[in-house]
Amino acid sequence: MTQPIEGNNVPTLADVAKRANVSTATVSRCLNSPDRVVGETRERVLRAVQELGYAPNFGARALAAKQTNTVGAVIPTMENAVFARGLQAFQEELGRHGKTLLVASSAYSQKLEDEQVRALVARGADGLLLIGYDRNPDLYAFLKKRKVPTLVAWSFSAGQDRPAIGFDNRAAMAELARLVMGQGHRNIACITAPTEFNDRARERVFGIQAAMAEAGQDPDALLIVEKPYGIESGETAFREVMAAAPNTTAVMCANDVLAIGALRAAREMGITVPKDVSITGFDDIEIAMLAEPALTTVHVPHREMGRRAAGILIQMLREEDTRQCVELPTDIRLRQSLGPVKAA
Amino acid sequence: MTQPIEGNNVPTLADVAKRANVSTATVSRCLNSPDRVVGETRERVLRAVQELGYAPNFGARALAAKQTNTVGAVIPTMENAVFARGLQAFQEELGRHGKTLLVASSAYSQKLEDEQVRALVARGADGLLLIGYDRNPDLYAFLKKRKVPTLVAWSFSAGQDRPAIGFDNRAAMAELARLVMGQGHRNIACITAPTEFNDRARERVFGIQAAMAEAGQDPDALLIVEKPYGIESGETAFREVMAAAPNTTAVMCANDVLAIGALRAAREMGITVPKDVSITGFDDIEIAMLAEPALTTVHVPHREMGRRAAGILIQMLREEDTRQCVELPTDIRLRQSLGPVKAA
DNA sequence: GTTGAAAATGTAAGCGCTTACATATCACAA
DNA sequence: TTGTGATATGTAAGCGCTTACATTTTCAAC
Known part of the structure; x- marks a missing residue:
């Protein structure tokens, strides 16, 4: 019953199309815009997908669709619980929207961050999360030229016009x-x-x-x-x-x-x-x-910041020219390490 | 002096080739196998690359070369300092070898881990780092079918034949x-x-x-x-x-x-x-x-495990059939929380 | 100058998908 | 039955790169 795959091991869109007796365009539509395909055809295609164990070739999809569904983040280090916490929430929210997180770290070095940002863009990151405003203006220019939506987190300043989510x-x-x-x-x-x-x-x-x-x-x-x-x-x-x-x-x-x-x-x-x-x-x-x-x-609120950052970036990816600046509140946690000044 | 790019904003390999008066194959060689191109030609090409601000299209490269130079990892959560630490070392080592880290998290759920693994493979991860041995055998079968080298970390067992780096x-x-x-x-x-x-x-x-x-x-x-x-x-x-x-x-x-x-x-x-x-x-x-x-x-030794895991995976990506199982030592840190049993 | 081998470079096919536009089909009203 | 508009599906170009094989160039030996 199982048809041998012609020529290679890894099933392609063409194999699915042949098996379901439709064109490759229909297979693509079933996977990406299912509402544009009638139920019977769609089910036939999805059955073929399952029987063949088909999964799209990532590179081909990225090339044709001009997007990778990945979002990059460059953080100082995952070992800082602040960033770990925020990044975890960021990743979870991305996942809920079908995006995957690309991570690089900078060890608090601006030069290394610059390199890592460029590496993530080279890897086709659709958007970027960066920590704080400080960086070489050339890098911002590069990101603008490459049309990579970029969100700054952990900082907020009313004087800055970059999309950002953070606190003062x-x-x-x-x-x-x-x-x-x-x-x-x-x-x-x-x-x-x-x-x-x-x-x-x-x-x-x-x-x-x-x-x-x-x-x-x-x-x-x-x-x-x-x-x-x-x-x-x-x-x-x-x-x-x-x-x-x-x-x-x-x-x-x-x-x-x-x-x-x-x-x-x-x-x-x-x-x-x-x-x-x-x-x-x-x-x-x-x-x-x-x-x-x-x-x-x-x-x-690190987790909230990470979660909302993902939402904002996804919005930026969908629409051009979203210029959001979101300020989050902080609050003081009074505990035992602060007390009155010692009498002289 | 700056020539306008014909037709679009983002320079392509063809634009570089035209500017440097060589074929696209030569440009590709300059970028990927520079020793196969003589110095003068190479310099002319690299100058054109710089002048145009060219960077390769990731999807095209992944499609043609059949690799993405990304490595995926699915961990329970980045908020656990154990994984944060190991993952940080993993990512740093990958970076040193020109690979980028794709991260997903599973919240200690096997079902979610399964989904995330498949998502990372769909994102074209060349290899995978997974935590512990326990998972649905179907997932291992899937990874084998897709020929995604997979390394298990944080566990070591002499009875397992999967590539692994961990401790007993x-x-x-x-x-x-x-x-x-x-x-x-x-x-x-x-x-x-x-x-x-x-x-x-x-x-x-x-x-x-x-x-x-x-x-x-x-x-x-x-x-x-x-x-x-x-x-x-x-x-x-x-x-x-x-x-x-x-x-x-x-x-x-x-x-x-x-x-x-x-x-x-x-x-x-x-x-x-x-x-x-x-x-x-x-x-x-x-x-x-x-x-x-x-x-x-x-x-x-979480950091060492992460760092060496990257080394092993990179090796697996280069060569077929690397079957490494590396056991790392643990040791007891005696501190004040353990003392003699209280007299009855 | 000629020859042969090695090095350098060019040609063109192909990777696998998406999608604009073309064509076919369906449903409904007259 | 026919005509029309809406829906469903097909055709084929193209995304941008890599690389096998073909061709050209270079260099050393005679």
Whole structure:
């Protein structure tokens, strides 16, 4: 009963057409626009598809239809729970719309990101998700020339005209800084990831400074220590802070992982948190609650951002000229690591 | 100086050929086998490529060359630090070899995994990385028919003949169980992720039971509570254990996240770890060290596994019939959560 | 200068699908 | 039965690249 496939192992559209006694166009319609084919014909075709174990050749389809149904994302690293969480939600939503995720990582290097973006475009990504605004303008020009819809996530700025979904890093951190100062803290240090080529980190630092200026504090008095993402970096940074400014009473960290490192260093140095020094984070990833004391931090809706980013990108793929800028709210999670300034 | 592109916006191979005054075959050779083209011709072509901003059409290339240079991976979730870490290393290594990663997730559902695998194959994945051995044999048959090289990771079993890179989950957990029993524990419970369709979880349970049998203990006496992956699940499971068997003195968790949950529940229940009850984990992810008390667990070289998996798959893509089974070592990380059994 | 072999390049078929336009079929009204 | 409009299906061009085989060029030896 099973007809031998002529000439090769992998069934093609032509094989299905022959078996179902229709043209290849009808087979294509059955698979891609089923409502344009009557029930009887359609069932005959789908039966042939199943019997032959036919699946479309991806390259041929991409070439003919001029799309791949893949969407690329370049993130700093999947090992950062922030991106892992957001990307997971992004991928799930893409999957629901029949798109597949292409992933590359940049290790927080702008040069590597540039390369990876170009590689993803070369791989035929229909659209792209990128993290933050900072990048070489040539890259944006390249993406525009190639007509690859591109969405920026994790940042939001009213001054930018690129499609984006994110939150205002500056405003969020300023709000936390106001709470810190509300607890009486004036000697504040900031531990952050490198701010060069990283608008998210930079904006968080600016947020602290803005809140200080607003409160009549000198923003230049903010001690800033930059370290790569990592718990050990946070430990090192905290030691540097306390060595450089031993009267620091609050250390605001630009992400939770650095803050966890700071907490660990404080404990090892015999510094009590928050009695001696308060420590705050940013992101509200899982370990923020698990820390001892639990971390005061900025909660960011990473999953929602990832999910909605997928929706926006899919919309962009369907229609030209969607210029969405979506701001998501953040909120402060007050926990035990922030307390009143220690009496002098 | 810049010649207008005839007819369309996006330069094609033909445009480059015309500009460089060579055939399209020569352009293709310059890009793909540069050593087969003399220097002068090659430079002329590469200049034309640059001037035109040409990049190959992915679908055309995939169709003609019968490969996409993408490799797919279906993992349970990127939010599990275990997979995030391994996948990150996998992706980095693929990138070094000019391959791009296609990612899908299965939420620990076998049915969803099946669908996602087929979707990745439909997207033209040249090869596949899958997690664990357990899956519908039809899926393996499908992959074989489509000639998609497939590598299993996170599991290793000498009885399986599929290409795989992983560790012996059973032996690793048995080793930890022997240490637990070496501390005098006889009333042992096991908290695990669901074992149906999850050989890794199942083997870890079997490992405890094997060690018990070996020590003359009744393996059926092992209290087993299955819960989905998650900290809260671990909390709930621990409560169930202590309700069902209040004289339990050791709880062995099949992953660190469940163990963290168990630690939290113990604290809330006024149970001291390890004085009253010892708790162990599996995986040695970052929070194992951060926990209070720090978790005794099985260390698994996730990054190395991911990196080497990429190497193996690339090898499989280059050569037919590579049948590698690589076992990676695990080792026990003794920390404060495991102590001697409480005197009766 | 001639010859032969190796290297370099060109020609053209083909990869497998989609889809614009052409043609055939169907359903219904007169 | 005929005519018309709507629906269903077929024809064939084309998407842009790779590569087997053909042809041309280069180079060394005589």
